[in-house]
Amino acid sequence: MAQSLRLEIVTPTAKALSEEVDYVGLPAAHGEMGIYPNHIPFVTELAAGEVAYQQKSKVFHMAIGAGFVQIMPDKISILTDMAIDEDHIDEQKAEDAKQRAEARLNEQLNDEELALVQATLANSIAQLKVKRRRK
Amino acid sequence: MASLKEMRNRIGSVKATQKITKAMQMVAAAKMRKAQNAALAGRPYTELLNQMLGNLQKDVSDFTHPLMEVRPVKKTAVLIISTDKGLCGALNTNLLREVLPYDKDSTLYVSAGRKGAQFVHRTRRTLKAEFTCKDAPEFIEARAISRLLQEQFLSGEVDKVDVLYTNFISTIRQEPTIRQLLPIVEIHKLDADLVDKDRSAAGDKVVDHHIEFAYEPTAASVMGSLMPHYLNYLLFQFMLEAKASEHSSRMVAMKNATDNAKQLIKDLTLEYNKVRQAAITSELLEITTAAMAMDN
Structure with missing residues (x-):
């Protein structure tokens, strides 16, 4: 067992x-x-x-x-x-990445870029969520 | 016998060349270390992915994904992962030799790397698409290539997709390798030599005894999303291996060039000194003869 x-x-x-x-x-x-x-x-x-x-x-x-x-x-x-x-999450960096990704979502993107941007966005949100959970 | 001035020039130019090759060797060495680390670091991931898909495939033997469909092969696509730049020894030559056995008319080529594309043009084969790959391959590039290949396969344009790349074994050994990418036939076979010996020994234990997995939401849907991902990563890993090979090969080639230049400079300098000494001796001889003639 x-x-x-x-x-x-x-x-x-x-x-x-x-x-x-x-x-x-x-x-x-x-x-x-x-x-x-x-x-x-x-x-x-x-x-x-x-x-x-x-x-x-x-x-x-x-x-x-x-x-x-x-x-x-x-x-x-x-x-x-x-x-x-x-401990290794850089809140500022994650926040920046999130905003950049959000800004890029409004641009014209091809499928490849869109997938990448969405992944980046999801990743940065995940980081922020972990970091801010205890505040 | 070349004149002294000519020899001096020759030594000078060899020295200049040596400086360049030496610099390139050092640059390649630095890039090599990075590329090797990247290739090695990616292996556990690919391995685990293979393992998951391997287990999955056992559990859903009745389910076939469109990417697994085996059709009679009328047309083949070959992805050639070569280098963009030359001066990397016999790497590209060895790699592109493997292209020749493919039938000219029923094969489409996709090239990642300029050298491969040039070769395809030169030998009058059909080049479907060309990608350039940067010094550090990025996953998004691999995904773009993989997408194209998958589309070709799914639309029935081609019935088989092979990948030709240089597998990285060690700094002094790289081997041109052909892998079948599509249709996905068996996952373990594809994986076997990607993994180092000791690693595969450790990884095998999981797939040896059959474990029935539960899947959420269903095996088919997990498989559906795992498959394309698997292809993307496999391709990415191939690109990393190819890059590591390229830089290693270039470093070795440049090291040889530097060593050769060194030897050449040594030989030339020896020859130069001999000629110079001969000239001095003959000059001395002339002076003494002249002096003796005057005395008489």
């Missing part, structure tokens, strides 16, 4: 996180999910948002971009294009 749960967050540029955790909260595309060890094998899409994971009694937060998650009884693997932990 696996009691420990390994959380792995992988982005195209790095393995952002690999930790033993007790609980994970995920922003699944169809609503928030909470995962404890021994969850059934499960795969779903993730929306940009906040991942919260608990180690002992401490809770950590990370902002992630849209992606996918694969859940196993003893392991959670998250694939995403962005992962920043709470």
Whole structure:
């Protein structure tokens, strides 16, 4: 019986996180999910948002971009294009990025650019949400 | 025998060339490190993506995605990921040699990198589209290329899409590699040599025993959104590998050029000194002969 749960967050540029955790909260595309060890094998899409994971009694937060998650009884693997932990979020930068993205949404964009801008917007909103949650 | 002045000029020009190749070597070395890191850093992601899709494919054997449809191959598209600039050793030559076996009439080419496009033109093949890739490939570029290829495939324009790129093995070894991108036949096979040996050993354990996954909302819809994403990333990874290969190859080529220049300068200087010494000796000889003639 696996009691420990390994959380792995992988982005195209790095393995952002690999930790033993007790609980994970995920922003699944169809609503928030909470995962404890021994969850059934499960795969779903993730929306940009906040991942919260608990180690002992401490809770950590990370902002992630849209992606996918694969859940196993003893392991959670998250694939995403962005992962920043709470302490490394630059609120000012995220706010700027958000405003730039919003401004660009009003311009004429082709599909590629639009997808990129929307992703940037979602990512920066996710960052801001994590950062401002406790204020 | 060249005159002294000619030899001096020759040494000067070799030295100047050496300076240039040395500078290029250093630039390439710096870029190489970056590109190698990027290529290596991207591997875990691609690996995990492969794994997910691999598991998924086992669970939904009855479901076929349009991108997986295997048709009789009438027309093939080949994406050539080459370099924009030359001076990178035999990289492009080796890569483009792999293009030749493809049938001229039933193959369309898409090129990422100028060298590939030039080759396609020169050999009078059909170039469908050309993309240039910057020093650091960006995901959005990969997505644009992947989109084009997917559209070609889905519209029935082509029945198979191959990617030709240089796989990065080590600084001194890069191999031209052909991968079938579409239709997606089997995910593990595609993945096998992308991953380093020790990594794949660790990754295998997950897919070995069959685990039944639950999917939300449905397996088909997860697969539907995972598939295009998978292609985009696969392509992105190929581009990263190709870039790492390019810079490595250029660095090695420039290092060889610098070493050759060094050797050449050494040889020329030796030759120059010999000629100079011979000239002095013969001058001395003339003077002494003249002096002796005067004495008599």
